[in-house]
Amino acid sequence: MTVSSSRRSLKPSSAADSIRAGTRKSARSERKKVPVSESMISALIDLKRADEQGLVAQLTSQLRSLIATGRLGKGRTLPSSRRLASDLGVSRNTVTYAFEQLAAEGYLAASHGRRPVVTVDGGERIKGAVASGARSGKLRLSPWASSLKQADWPMSYQAPLKPLRPGHGDAREFPNEIWARCLRRSAVRAGKRELGVVNRARLREVLVHYLATSRGVRATADQIMILPSAQAALTLIAATVVAPGDEVWVEDPGYPGAAAAFRASGARVTGMILDEQGMQRMPGLAAPTLIFMTPSHQHPTGRLMSLARRTEFLGLSRPGKTWIVEDDYDGEFHYDSRPVPALQGIDAHGRVFYVGTFSKAMTSDIRLGYLVAPLALASTLEIAQRHMGLIAASHVQDGLAEFIADGHFLAHLRRMRRLYHARRDPLAEELERHLGGMLSVEVPSGGIQLVARLTRSRADQAMVKRLVATGVETRALSSLSLGRPRDHGLLLGFAAWRESEISAAVRTMATCF
Incomplete structure (x- = not known):
């Protein structure tokens, strides 16, 4: 029998139509769901040829629902594939495939020459479990994830x-045509390289020169890691040097993403109040595991940390004991004077992580950040980066290296x-x-x-x-x-x-x- 888009052509029996009309009315009322007899199974199934799901998927879904709600109870024998196919007006293969899928999912037991048997005890037990879970509203979450609803970062109204x-910078002023040419050439180069061979060093080498001349950062290419964002850099640092219970100092008020990253590692985060020179050290507190700061432009006040304050915090830090994370999120933009060199550049003992991003200087959807790691931790951080999957797209890295090397980045800045x-x-x-x-x-x-x-x-x-x-x-x-x-x-x-x-x-x- 040929399947058509008409409901009637799928159900040739007028007797079945009468049964179906009654059972539909009962189904709509939802007052009581009672087990159904074998002869009524086809009447409870409504297949539509025009549906995008396809007949097999529709039949599988509807039979699964009948079992899960208890309409087809455990031990119930279903019609043979030949009989059900005839009743529904579909091919036998359609029914066979549906039975095989439900058997694979554990709803049916099927064997050659025997009709399938329902193996799941559905009905009120399943509904009760679902309803109980819905009423309790309790999900198994980590303490950190449980606190996210109380956080105001990122802002809930951030789009559009x-x-x-x-x-945010002005994406409308970004040289998109030049950037697109760099990406296209990068994609062509990627296609000519050997399979699996990626030049990840080029951008790092370009950054060594750029950061040295523009921000006074002292580093080798081996110390630079390219990440999907500056936030990813904070996550990597937290996972590498912060253990549960460790003390971390952050600015208060400050960048919420920093506190989020360190709390996710189980740290005890303490806010340090600000004055006109930036973050202050609270007297009487022992040195923490890590100190996070934005000394060039304090987030959110924009204050510049004085040289005396910078020196004070550097004196407090010790390699392997207390680390400093310097977030230079918008250090490219100084208007009233020459940029103050980065804190990392005056650190003579490898105590400072330097974090930067291209999303402020270029556009927010570039999604590339970088981390200049203390030399002693560079190899460990590189392994951790791989294990955590914090990898930036290689062709974007290569395109950005060209964008900087050819002078487009500095011209845009x-x-x-x-x-x-x-x-x-x-x-x-x-x-x-x-x-x-x-x-x-x-x-x-x-x-x-x-x-x-x-x-x-x-x-x-x-x-x-x-x-x-x-x-x-x-x-x-x-x-x-x-x-x-x-x-x-x-x-x-x-x-x-x-x-x-x-x-x-x-x-x-x-x-x-």
Whole structure:
């Protein structure tokens, strides 16, 4: 019998139609599910030829459901494949394949020459277990994963990008055609290489020169690891040098991703308060296993850590005992003076991990970060990187090496420094003009965002929610604190937004408040 798109052609028996109509009404009511007789099985199955699933998948799914809900109880013998195929108006192979799949899944016992038998005790026992799990809401999670619902990182409203979201450069100004040519040439080179042979050293060698001249970083290519993101670098460091229960110091307020990475390794994370020189050491505390800081542009305040403070923390660290992680997330952007050399460059004893990213200087979807490791840990970190699967795409690495070596990266940076500098001051001026009575603006010497502190209120998180509803995205300063917030204000991005967009966003803020 030929299968058609009509429901009737699949069920030729008018008697079966009558049974089917009654059983459908019963199924819709869902008041009581009772076992069905063998003659009614075909009436409970509804196959549609036009369905994208296909007949075999539909039949398998519907039989599985009948067993799981107890309509076909344990020990129930099903019709033969020939009989069920005739009743349904499908080929015998369709039924055979469905029986074989259910037998493989453990729902049926089937053997040659015998009709299949249901082997699963479904019904109320299965439903009760599912309902019990749904009511309890308890899933087996690690302590770290259980705390994620209380975290405000990353922001839950992060898509799509809206003014004045912090942490982003202007992707519209990126030289996409040049970047695409670099990637295409990289793909061609990859196709000509021997299978499995990848030149991973090229980008690292290019970075050695770039970091030395631009940030004062001292390293060899063997110390540099290319990762999918700066966050991946923090995860790698935490997994390598932090054991459960170890003490880790971070800035407070600070970058939430750092605390997230170290807590995932079981660390006890302690926030260090800030002053005008950046992170302060709290008196009386013994040196921790690791210290995380953003000395060039403190996240989120933009403050520059003084040389005296840098020296103090370097004196506190000891190789193998206390390590320092320097996150230079937007160190390419300085406007009012020459960039201050990286902390790593004045470390004479190999105590500092230097972490950087291309997502701020290029575009956020580049998804490449890098880590300059202390020489003593470089080989261990490379093995750990492989074990954790934190590998960046080779063709993107090769394309980026060409982009930097040919001068495109530095040309783009020079242009973006001028552009972002020209956007920072208008944002500060607009905030002073429209919201000067509510906000006190701290203008950073560099970076891609600024802090506006509340002068009359502490309800920065409520303000952020109101602003998001109007199409303006900011970050509450209090949400970046580890404990009880000492700072209340808004973190506002300026780099990604043109002057007209900045002006419109600030006017919206003024109307909202």
